[in-house]
Amino acid sequence: KNQVEQSPQSLIILEGKNCTLQCNYTVSPFSNLRWYKQDTGRGPVSLTIMTFSENTKSNGRYTATLDADTKQSSLHITASQLSDSASYICVVSFYSGTYKYIFGTGTRLKVLA
Amino acid sequence: DGGITQSPKYLFRKEGQNVTLSCEQNLNHDAMYWYRQDPGQGLRLIYYSQIVNDFQKGDIAEGYSVSREKKESFPLTVTSAQKNPTAFYLCASSIVARLNTEAFFGQGTRLTVV
Numbered sequence: 001k002n003q004v005e006q007s008p009q010s011l012i013i014l015e016g017k018n019c020t021l022q023c024n025y026t027v028s029p030f031s032n033l034r035w036y037k038q039d040t041g042r043g044p045v046s047l048t049i050m051t052f053s054e055n056t057k058s059n060g061r062y063t064a065t066l067d068a069d070t071k072q073s074s075l076h077i078t079a080s081q082l083s084d085s086a087s088y089i090c091v092v093s094f095y096s097g098t099y100k101y102i103f104g105t106g107t108r109l110k111v112l113a
Numbered sequence: 114d115g116g117i118t119q120s121p122k123y124l125f126r127k128e129g130q131n132v133t134l135s136c137e138q139n140l141n142h143d144a145m146y147w148y149r150q151d152p153g154q155g156l157r158l159i160y161y162s163q164i165v166n167d168f169q170k171g172d173i174a175e176g177y178s179v180s181r182e183k184k185e186s187f188p189l190t191v192t193s194a195q196k197n198p199t200a201f202y203l204c205a206s207s208i209v210a211r212l213n214t215e216a217f218f219g220q221g222t223r224l225t226v227v
Binding site: 004042043044046049089091093098099100101102103104105106 | 205214
């Protein structure tokens with residue numbers, strides 16, 4: 001069964017600290033993996049996208065890693081800011097007649113001053 | 114501005130009523146999607162469309178209907194047959210048939226049954 005699991009479910013950190021969010025998947029055949037940031041009550045916005053051959057992708061203070069062998073990805077946030085408070089969703093896509101997306105349940109991050 | 118627009122932002126429905134959520138995009142994307150988001154769950158696919166006048170059921174299509182008469186528009190109707198419609202609804206679009214296809218999301222519609 002195609003699944004995407006994220007951990008932790010929620011996380012609280014102090015402003016300026018780093019954190020790492022995890023994503024494990026059992027999706028096959030794998031097409032790509034992306035991380036989205038979703039502010040409360042808003043639509044998700046893409047942070048990074050990685051294909052099978054990529055193992056690291058950065059977007060400012062966000063760095064995503066992908067290990068296609070172990071089917072794990074992580075999102076590292078450096079020097080967190082209050083505006084980083086949001087849900088972070090891992091999405092894995094695969095091809096089955098058309099491209100489809102499997103969404104994780106997200107990690108809710110709260111950054112405190 | 115290019116993007117995907119959902120309306121309304123908030124919608125209230127009485128028991129037994131049908132309501133229609135609007136989704137419009139000017140990104141010239143072929144594919145459009147409707148997702149439902151509930152607390153503690155990942156986004157679940159309701160319907161998707163790869164081309165005008167064609168659409169396919171997703172994982173939770175019961176109680177919903179869609180149309181795709183224009184490339185830019187993919188409205189979702191929540192019918193009275195949907196027993197638990199209160200949720201956050203997200204519309205997305207993407208270019209199909211590309212390896213790194215990315216889904217762009219609208220800002221969502223929060224539907225509440227009153």
